[in-house]
Amino acid sequence: MKKVITYGTFDLLHWGHIKLLERAKALGDYLVVAISTDEFNRIKHKEAYHSFEHRKLILEAIRYVDEVIPERDWDQKVQDVKEHDIDIFVMGDDWKGEFDFLKDHCEVVYLPRTNGISTSKIKDDLS
Helix, strand or coil, rough: CCCEEEECCCCCCCHHHHHHHHHHHHHEEEEEEEEEEEHHHHCCCCCCCCCCCHHHHHHCCCCCCCCEEEEECCCHHHHHHHHCCCCCCEEHHHCCCCCCHHCCCEEEEEEECCCCCHHHHHHHHCC
């Protein structure tokens, strides 16, 4: 079984997120999604509308997602890859190169972002 992992806040879930999850899942058989805890978001100075538990509940309902785990800090990725027997690490291409250090542990794939949609755009459009 080929296992894939991706990370994010996944706060204001939109079709760009769904397309990313769909493409990530298509790379393997089992998709693990690590979502930032509320505490980690505070450390990153990132405000989420939905709590960790609510974001987790939403992601667990998506058919492409097999497992949701907490992301508590920047440095846990190597440990997550090892503990969950990950074969492929996936992120949006706006992070290109940032996670190449994981290539010693798994394949690293940067997927193109979905044009025309982002959480930041939603927030800007609503204000």
